[in-house]
Amino acid sequence: VITPFRQACAKHLGLLQINADEGILHASGNGVTPLTKDYCIAYNSNWITLPSSLDNATFRSLENLTSTVLCDSSEVPAVVMKDKAVVVMRGNCTFLEKAKIAQSLGAKMLLIASKARLSPPSDNKTDFENLSLPVALIRYNDIMDMQLTLGNEINVTLYSPPLPEFDCSMVVIFVIAVFTVALGAYWSGIAELENLKATASPGDRETRRKKEENVTFTTLTVVLFVVICCVMLILLYFFYKWLVYVIILVFCLASAMSLYNCLAALIGEIPFGQCRIVCGNRNIEVRLIFLAAFCIAAAAVWAVFRNEDRWAWMLQDILGIAFCLNFIKTLKMPNFKSCVILLGLLLLYDVFFVFITPFITKLPVVIRVPRLEYSAATLCDMPFSLLGFGDIIVPGLLVAYCRRFDVQTSSSSVYYVSCTIAYAVGMVLTFVVLALMKMGQPALLYLVPCTLITSSLVAWRRKEMKKFWKGSSYQVGWMP
Structure with missing residues (x-):
């Protein structure tokens, strides 16, 4: 998982490496x-x-x-x-x-x-x-x-203004991260509520569970997922020159599909413009065909112009937000036990690859926001503040589980709101430590304890820890 604000050297994706010895030549005419x-x-x-x-x-x-x-x-x-x-x-x-x-x-x-x-x-x-x-x-x-x-006739001088301790790009990163986690988890809760409404009978409930097995993490799949992440990162270190293009292709496909799912959910709420055409045995809305073409084009434009740092970062962030939203909504953690295992293992993974082996190439999938304060670095290279997708998705899966548990137990969103606030507090704590230590931080080191401890305290205070820990084994049916 990429830590926030680490300047990456993945030039293939347009992430710039910042040179420490940069200054400004100020020139004036006569x-x-x-x-x-x-x-x-x-x-x-x-x-x-x-x-x-x-x-x-x-x-x-x-x-x-x-x-x-x-x-x-x-x-x-x-x-x-x-x-x-x-x-x-x-x-x-x-x-x-x-x-x-x-x-x-x-x-x-x-x-x-x-x-x-x-x-x-x-x-x-x-x-x-x-x-x-x-x-x-x-x-x-x-x-x-x-x-x-x-x-x-020109007069010149040289100077090098220091980088500010705090940059407004951190605020933008914070808003994007909290918004994405909160919205993705809320969307997951809406999907859970719709599923519960559609499964009034026990037979339908079993059908729903079988349908959702493809998007539900078990304890085994959690461990396998972390192992695959470690292996992939090591392979990137040795074969980055070739694998980076594989990652670009995968990101384009996944982000285009995610953007389509996000926008299709919004378009589905619009009551007009529902013209359909027959394709084989299916009726397809014309507007969804245009939407699919738009999403594919957006991903293709980013792939071609990803090194255009003046504007490509905005398109990358839009695709990245859509990817995170769709991931949080689609992938479901069955219980708090699986959340603890996933977040705990990825916390160790994040700390190891940031603090112990910082030379390991980082996965080039990040939210990028250009630094807004004026300095030699902004003049020379337009550096970016970075936050990895994993720092949004991994805690977001826990927040989404809290939201679904609220829906299942009719607990008035107390778990969802508490865990979202805990995520925001963890982000602020990451920024504070980043400013004090002046080096890249593994965000999960602060996000995981904040969200896990808060969720546990809420469940303990409400005397629902057993239900919360076991998850689906203790689910309460939806009551209209």
């Missing part, structure tokens, strides 16, 4: 109404320390020398570089050689334009002890954009 614009830079924080704000930054006039690579001091006259910020092209010589030449010619800042992907300089720290000018890499296209936007 017009009557000066224009300003920020650009991403990469630097080595072991060599230089950039100011955290523009208040402490020093502006330098920019000299564009991208016609040279500055591997020889004779390439540029000293008078051209005196007390200026100089930008040169990346070439065959090292960053250290460029920096020594630039400093000897009087430059106060060295920018190295690169047409390749930005990566911070990696020479030894001791080699730069005698250098005083900051050295940073910038995209060549940004230099061209700078001249087109701001003109030829």
Whole structure:
């Protein structure tokens, strides 16, 4: 299970890896109404320390020398570089050689334009002890954009604002998670109520149980499910290059089907537009055919454009929410005993693969929300706060069981409401620990105890623990 806010490196799915040595180049023109614009830079924080704000930054006039690579001091006259910020092209010589030449010619800042992907300089720290000018890499296209936007007379400075302790994306993640768990469990309760209404006779009840065996977890299937998760994660570590496309395909199929089920349930409540056509021996609503085409198209668009980080995350979240809702509604835990086994095993699984072996590749199925606070990371890469589907589905199965138990025992939603609140408290606790420890957290470490303990206390307080633990063996028939 992927922990919240861990920055993943699954580029195949568009999850960006955040570079710790990223800063901002603030450029301003010299017009009557000066224009300003920020650009991403990469630097080595072991060599230089950039100011955290523009208040402490020093502006330098920019000299564009991208016609040279500055591997020889004779390439540029000293008078051209005196007390200026100089930008040169990346070439065959090292960053250290460029920096020594630039400093000897009087430059106060060295920018190295690169047409390749930005990566911070990696020479030894001791080699730069005698250098005083900051050295940073910038995209060549940004230099061209700078001249087109701001003109030829440009002043620049470098700074690196710190990442905020709290980002509003956490609030969005919280709302999505709690909403999905609450709605999925409520939907499961509605389905349970409809089943109980339709099974007034004992014979019909047995038929219903046989029908639901395909979507009900037993103790054995719970253990097998966890074993399969562990095996799959290990296989991903060794064969990620190939298996990632299998996961993409499975996610597309499952999310398209889930989105269809969610929207079909809503469309079914609309009393008009129910035109039907005959296909074989079945009457099919035309609107459902268009709905199926729409859901398949949505999944296909995500698969093709999943690396478009400016908007693809929204489509991934919609598909992910639908997937979680359908999973929580469809898969039924038969009793609290199975819930304890499932949540307990997945808790150990989550802690092991996050704390003990953090290098293991994480399953690339997550809710993504871009960080909303302005920083070098948001300018360079648009990083995301992440929450794994498992951190929604696994506790959601327990909340759904609580909702169905409420329906079966006519207990006025006390289990459902209590467990949903406990899930929300567990999410808040995860955020607090995340902010304090400043590292990725296994969300189930906090969600599982909160939900299990709360459900147990409610059952104990109501003197229904035996019914709650055994589940279907003690189900009470529906009473109109």
